[in-house]
Amino acid sequence: MGEQVEQSSMMLEDREQLLEMYNSIFDIIYNWIVVVDRQGIIRMINSRYCHFLGVEQQEAVGKHVTEIIENTRMHIVAQNGRREIGDIQQIKGNKMIADRIPIYQKGQLIGAVGTVIFKDVVELDAYVKRVGHMEKELDFYKKELKKALGTDNTFDNIIGTSQALQRAMNLAKRVASTKSNVLLLGESGTGKGLFASAIHNASPRSEYPLIKVNCAAIPSELLESELFGYEGGAFTGAKKGGKPGKFELAHKSSIFLDEIGDLPLNMQAKLLKVLQEKEIERVGGVKSQKVDIRIIAATNRNLEEMVKEKTFREDLYYRLNVINIRIPSLRERKEDIPMLADYLIRKTAKEMDRFVTEISPAAMRCLVEYQWPGNIRELENVIERAFNLVDKEAGITLKQLPTYLVAEQETEAVYAETSLKEAVEAVERKTISRCLNETMGNKYQTARLLGISRTSLYEKMEKYGIEVSK
Ligand SMILES: Nc1ncnc2c1ncn2[C@@H]1O[C@H](COP(=O)(O)OP(=O)(O)OP(=O)(O)O)[C@@H](O)[C@H]1O
Structure with missing residues (x-):
């Protein structure tokens, strides 16, 4: 007996939870929905629909549907039990596509549910076309940008079947999908840039462009503003609205720091801070901002030697050297x-x-x-x-x-x-x-x-x- 009571109270609890869940879904669903009983009285209406109609939910529930919604036929469907699909209904000057479906319980007609999918047919059509066109355009520009930046390479573009190269490729393919920083080592011209692109393009970050920085090519006095960006008026000659730095641009993407061995010591300290705190601050700025970046660094120099000679920070070396891939010479x-x-x-x-x-x-x-x-x-x-x-x-x-x-x-x-x-x-x-x-x-x-x-x-x-x- 006690067991039965316990079981039925659990069922009741389950039902209440289920009902609560349905109510939430009903309310957050993007479509506009209304439910009426056989008399055409609104029993449920979601908040998005109410918002559009300009009524409060509590005010609408309990009213006859014709008092709340213009040109409605919900009360008719709730009476005759015949579904109406794709009917054009004018509400507040907008053309809507309305579906009205009768609700039966144990074979008895008890009401109707109505949905309105978009506020204007013409607008919907144009909207779908526009979005489709924009998506295509976006795809095109993404590809063009990658080509222009020379960052559209994948592992298929890395030619060679030698064991030495295949070993490097296999490791690169394995780490591509992870978040780990990667250090590419190899002589000049061995394909470090190519590997960096291939790793980025095989990673979950490939939606965003790979940002490239050649640490040896930028004069040291410009490096900080190049990497961190600056606020307007940070220094003479600074652009009015400021400029984002490469780290900011690489947010959610990867940054390729080529010739990392040439990074001056003061910038090594700043890079280390970015890696530790995952935050950057523009030159002349007062607030810092979070950045989520993956670093792919490369060098043809012997970083271990540089660490010994104290020209490269040991702590930075360990942070960058999580995975190192040596690319063989020709x-x-x-x-x-x-x-x-x-x-x-x-x-x-x-x-x-x-x-x-x-x-x-x-x-x-x-x-x-x-x-x-x-x-x-x-x-x-x-x-x-x-x-x-x-x-x-x-x-x-x-x-x-x-x-x-x-x-x-x-x-x-x-x-x-x-x-x-x-x-x-x-x-x-x-x-x-x-x-x-x-x-x-x-x-x-x-x-x-x-x-x-x-x-x-x-x-x-x-x-x-x-x-x-x-
Ligand atoms: N395995 C490969 N297959 C086809 N092309 C390659 C391969 N490796 C390198 N290349 C090509 O050789 C050129 C030099 O490669 P890359 O710039 O990546 O070398 P790097 O090691 O980054 O050089 P550096 O250290 O001078 O910056 C590029 O045009 C690249 O596309």
Whole structure:
């Protein structure tokens, strides 16, 4: 008996909770809703609808629906039990789309529920079109902005299958979705910027643009206002309304601090404060503001050494070094060079609107053997230069590669996999370059040393694209 009482009181409690929940939903729902009984008396009406009608909820409930809502047919539906969907109803000068649905309980008609979905059909239509158009436009500009900022790269743009690169990529992919700060280490031109974009674009923050700062490129006296922004009148020459800094712009996004090793000590302290307090204050400002940012830092310097030498703050180093990814140099992954060269040739051909797609085996061999101190950026430059020298739709050969690059190779290595003609040309090219170096660019002496006429030397220099540096 006691158990039964307990059970039914629990059921009652459940019902009350359920009712309370339905009431809340009814009230917060975006649509405007009214419920009438069979006599057309309003039993429920949500506050949004009341607000539009300009009546109080308590005032409306209990009144006949015709007293509260113009042109209503709710009392008719509550009588005849026939649903009306999509009826146009004029209320307070607005055209509304009204749905009126009879309510039955155990087969008995007990009233009706009515909803009004938007205040004006024409406006709704125009609104939907406008929003759709704006969304498309926004998407377009987001993409364009990313392209313009060079931040539209994803992991698909990182070329290379070598183990060394794949290891770095796998780690980067794993950490992309986390909130952790990332430190990218690697020589200049290895792709640190590319990795930073790819990590950001694979993260939940990718809706917002990646903000880039090259710490080495901004004069130290401007760095603070660049990073933190300033209030109007903060200093002479300050913009009237002030200017947001890069940290502020990176709110909810990621900030790429390139060349972090070049950040002066005073700015290191300020950056540390941002990381600890997650707040920034504009130069000349009085109040601080919260920022939610993820830091992706990069450097080609040895930060550990710098910490030892006390030129880089140890506490900042640990904060930034939560995850560090070392990007291998091109020398450490020579097997990626052919694939990279092909990719860059295709990319350059597209950018320059040219049909060059081929590279001779000797030229490719030369690229693979070279030491690439400037890494992929240097490879990009070499390919772009070759495009400027190559005949219209011909392929790239040794002739279009810079002398320093070809001269570095052992001639045997060059002609081991090439045609006799190319091998002869490679030897000629190399010999001429060497002689020109020896004679410090003196063409008369070079021609004599080589036993050829000066005209012939000029012709060959032009053929091989050899230039004498002044
Ligand atoms: N694995 C790769 N695949 C394709 N392109 C690459 C790759 N790595 C780098 N690049 C390209 O090489 C160029 C140099 O890369 P990036 O600027 O990212 O190097 P970095 O390490 O940031 O250089 P720095 O230290 O000088 O700023 C860029 O144009 C980039 O797109």
